[in-house]
Amino acid sequence: MEKREKLYEGKAKIIYTTDSDNLVIQYFKDDTTAFDGAKKEVLEDKGVINCSISTIIFEYLEKHGIKTHFVERLSPREMLVKKCEIIPVEVVVRNVAAGSFSRRYGVKEGTPLKEPLVEYFYKNDELHDPMVCPNHVYMFGWATREELGFMTKTALEVSELLKKFFDEIDIQLVDFKLEFGRHNGEILLADEITPDACRLWDKSSGEVLDKDRFRKDMGKVVESYKEVYRRIVERYEKVEE
Numbered sequence: 001m002e003k004r005e006k007l008y009e010g011k012a013k014i015i016y017t018t019d020s021d022n023l024v025i026q027y028f029k030d031d032t033t034a035f036d037g038a039k040k041e042v043l044e045d046k047g048v049i050n051c052s053i054s055t056i057i058f059e060y061l062e063k064h065g066i067k068t069h070f071v072e073r074l075s076p077r078e079m080l081v082k083k084c085e086i087i088p089v090e091v092v093v094r095n096v097a098a099g100s101f102s103r104r105y106g107v108k109e110g111t112p113l114k115e116p117l118v119e120y121f122y123k124n125d126e127l128h129d130p131m132v133c134p135n136h137v138y139m140f141g142w143a144t145r146e147e148l149g150f151m152t153k154t155a156l157e158v159s160e161l162l163k164k165f166f167d168e169i170d171i172q173l174v175d176f177k178l179e180f181g182r183h184n185g186e187i188l189l190a191d192e193i194t195p196d197a198c199r200l201w202d203k204s205s206g207e208v209l210d211k212d213r214f215r216k217d218m219g220k221v222v223e224s225y226k227e228v229y230r231r232i233v234e235r236y237e238k239v240e241e
């Protein structure tokens, strides 16, 4: 597989073209941003840890029937993925109140939700990723009813799988964000699944093990991501070997 030119550089990753029209390389940077890029730092090793975590999770989801863009890990920071036309709708699934949900609806962080809640946000930094409802998605033509239905169903399936995945390593999956893309007539789960895009709390101590440590200046950001990775490897890699 030959790496060619930079196709897109985002806040946390770079996408490179390859000699195949169907495949791109996702390169995980150490750059860490919050509040639509207003807060920015380079956190050494974060990219490697996120590439490692995302690899294991995509493999796990594929094994459980979820179609993803993942093809293979190429290097510590690089993942070969199927090239997608990304649907500009961030699908968030929540199991416990936190973040913008708590702020918007005045619900105390940590309050369990009666059932998993799916929310949609328009992926647009300039507009600060506004929350949207399905009618916006259809009216603006970001996705069809059928596509959004599939994304929602898949997001709930991913939620169940990830809840179990993290539960096994004493981590509570509070919420997470997914992105989907079109590839050869299919909708695939794309982007990343990492502590940058999930809220993960230690089940016994409640310790925050995700990007909120960065957002809230709590320190030990990469150390916490490494702890998540350590538990994942201990539980999942050993069994599979």
Ligand code: ADP
Residues within 6 Å of the ligand: 008, 009, 010, 011, 012, 013, 014, 015, 024, 069, 081, 082, 083, 084, 085, 086, 179, 181, 190, 191, 192
């Ligand atoms: P942002 O664009 O929000 O700053 P990143 O730094 O994570 O985000 O950049 C990665 C970009 O690559 C994102 O915009 C994401 O939607 C896009 N992307 C993720 N997976 C794929 C894929 N399989 N094909 C094409 N683009 C992808």
Ligand code: UDP
Residues within 6 Å of the ligand: 090, 092, 098, 099, 100, 101, 129, 175, 176, 177, 196, 197, 198, 199, 211
């Ligand atoms: N999230 C993300 N990218 C975004 C917005 C949110 O990965 O652009 C994730 C975030 O890490 C959390 C979940 O989606 O796990 C819900 O985020 P929320 O809406 O509470 O946003 P925030 O508190 O960051 O404003």
